[in-house]
Every structure is written in structure tokens, then in C-alpha cells.
Amino acid sequence: MSGREQHFIQNAFDTNWVAPLGPNVDAFEKDLKTFLGNSVYVEAVVSGTAALHLGLILLGVEADDEVLCQSFTFSASANPIRYQGATPVFVDSEPDTWNMSPEYLEEAIRDRIKKGKKPKAIIPVYLYGMPAKMDEIRAIANRYEISILEDAAEALGSAYKGVPCGTFGELAALSFNGNKIITTSGGGALLAKSEENIRKAHFLATQARDAAPHYQHSEIGYNYRMSNIVAGIGRGQMEVLPLRIEQRRKNNQYYRKHLSAIEGLTFQTEPSNDFFSNYWLTSIIIDPEKTGGVKREDVHLAMEEANIESRPLWKPMHLQPVFSSCPYYGEKVSESLFDNGLCLPSGSVLMEDDLSRVVKVIKSLFR
Numbered sequence: 001m002s003g004r005e006q007h008f009i010q011n012a013f014d015t016n017w018v019a020p021l022g023p024n025v026d027a028f029e030k031d032l033k034t035f036l037g038n039s040v041y042v043e044a045v046v047s048g049t050a051a052l053h054l055g056l057i058l059l060g061v062e063a064d065d066e067v068l069c070q071s072f073t074f075s076a077s078a079n080p081i082r083y084q085g086a087t088p089v090f091v092d093s094e095p096d097t098w099n100m101s102p103e104y105l106e107e108a109i110r111d112r113i114k115k116g117k118k119p120k121a122i123i124p125v126y127l128y129g130m131p132a133k134m135d136e137i138r139a140i141a142n143r144y145e146i147s148i149l150e151d152a153a154e155a156l157g158s159a160y161k162g163v164p165c166g167t168f169g170e171l172a173a174l175s176f177n178g179n180k181i182i183t184t185s186g187g188g189a190l191l192a193k194s195e196e197n198i199r200k201a202h203f204l205a206t207q208a209r210d211a212a213p214h215y216q217h218s219e220i221g222y223n224y225r226m227s228n229i230v231a232g233i234g235r236g237q238m239e240v241l242p243l244r245i246e247q248r249r250k251n252n253q254y255y256r257k258h259l260s261a262i263e264g265l266t267f268q269t270e271p272s273n274d275f276f277s278n279y280w281l282t283s284i285i286i287d288p289e290k291t292g293g294v295k296r297e298d299v300h301l302a303m304e305e306a307n308i309e310s311r312p313l314w315k316p317m318h319l320q321p322v323f324s325s326c327p328y329y330g331e332k333v334s335e336s337l338f339d340n341g342l343c344l345p346s347g348s349v350l351m352e353d354d355l356s357r358v359v360k361v362i363k364s365l366f367r
């Protein structure tokens, strides 16, 4: 926390704005809009998952539709597709960014159209903060006239060619869950290019109340609006967002400096200066063919032994039991990343002592 969060929360109590609306919600949305260069409109909601759900509704995704979704991600990218009764069509990653492969995306679109159904939306994800190849993905989306809903839950502060992640698609979702680069304890935001979409999102997020003196409804609504208390935390967090990005990137630099020399250990890396990652999490790949047999799990267990938490990368959605019947386009890129990848401790509060302890444990496994 920055320390300023409680000031904004106190304000909410003092003015009795203890509700899912109020000055903190408005100001937090304005802060986000300003941070993102004023190129999108913002609706603060209860979670990133809720933002993705609203995004799909706005794109007209209904039962029996298909939605293209990056396979290598957290389940929250795909679950809202199911909330709508639609089917996720999973797309593999490419090895440079670990995000959606433009080649497999196009292959998937062509094949789905051939099979009789054009997908309604594309959900690219910016894993661990790394921007995807958005020029290529956007060109394909434009060619086939399919809208993009960015899952930017992990990428607040990241940019591609100087353009902030979350401002490429027609719509985008941010998350402020407890583990994200900034947090409101739980929360999210829907970003939209058009003000009309945000007006509609607001209507749906507040129970779809028609303009009438009584309670009247012509559509199904949701209770998705962010609370004014939670938004107070968000306002305090926005004051330290640039610092948080700096801290996460510094962690990443430290690990690189001390671990890059290890044969067979590589990092998720910005492919060129076009990519700017907030490096929410620093992630590594251990290639047992080059490490002389040391595997990801060896590193994971050695860390656990030293009471240091690390985590395997996301298990691809096409390998998840709950999505096993969904179509998948790709080969083994995300599978191999899952087999060999590990997220290192990456919190903003890590001190050099902590980082050096992690490095020491990893180095001890290699000669």
C-alpha cells in the first residue's frame, strides 16, 4: 500500500458514500483514464472477470457462439465465454512473447469459418505483463472483421510501440485483484474505445434499470459495480503505480544480471524495443537438455525447501479438464512453456536481500 489509501477510505466514511458509487469511483476511473492517455473510457467493476464478462456481452456473444481465446492463460480469461453459453476456441502462443500466435489465430479463424461459424471475438492476453504482437493480431482482426477484447489483467503499465496495453481492442479488461501490480483487494475495470459501450456497460453492471420512476427491466442485469470503499484503495494505489512498475522491472533486472549466465536458463524477454513489459512476474524457462538434466521441478522444489514460493506457469486451457472438449489450434509452444517454466518471487516489496537469497538457491543447483 502507498499509505494514502486510508485517506480516501476515510473520506468515503466521512461523507457516507459507503455504496457501489460515489466520488472515489469517479476519481479512480478518471485516474485510470489519465494514466492510459485519455484514449479509452473506463467503468470500474468488482473484478477483472466481471469486466471480461461485460465485454463479451457488449460484443454480442451469445449461446452457441465461438470466441477465440489465448490458451496459455489463467482460467478467468475463458470462463466468461462459458457464462454466455458460448464456446472458447483456444489458440496457442508464439515463443517470443509467450502470447497469442498470430499464425495460429489466422489458421483458427479460417478453419472455423470453413466449418460454418465465424468467431465473435478475439481475447489476447498479456501474460505476466508482456505485450502480445498486437500489430499482427490487429491486422488479422481487421481482415476478418472480428472485435478484440484484450485481457490486460496483468499488464497495467505495459505498452507496445509506446501505446498502453488495454487501448488496442474495442474493449479491454484490467484486474486489481490482491496479487496484481496494483490492487484494490479485489476489483477490475472495463476499458472501451467508445463512450456508448461504457454507457451500456454501466447500465448492465447496475442491474439494467430502465429509465422509469419505478423499477423496470427490459434486459438481464448484473451487480458488477465497484464499491466506493474499494475505489478509495484504487486511488491510493494509482499514486504509486509508476513506482510499482519500476520495482517490478528492477526485480527482473536483478534476476537477469545474476542468472543469465546459467546455461539452459532463459527469461521471458521483451523481443525488441517495441515491447515494454511491466514485468508483473519474472518468469524463467529451464531447458533440461541444456542444463545437464536440471528440470523446472528441481528448481521449484529447491525453492520450496528453502521456504521460498515459486509457481509453474499457467497450465494451458486446452489441457484443462473443464475445457477438454473445446477446439484448439496450435502445436506444443504453450505446453512446453508449461512443462519448463517457473514464475519467480516478484513482489514490489522484495529487498535486495530477498532477491539474493532466491538467486543463491537457484545457483546452488547449477555448477
Ligand SMILES: *Cc1c(COP(=O)(O)O)cnc(C)c1O
Pocket: 046, 047, 048, 049, 050, 073, 074, 076, 077, 125, 151, 153, 154, 174, 175, 176, 177, 186, 187, 188
Ligand atoms: C487476474 C486475471 C484475471 C481475472 O481478474 P480478477 O480480477 O481476479 O477477476 C483475468 N485474466 C488474467 C490473465 C488474470 O491474470
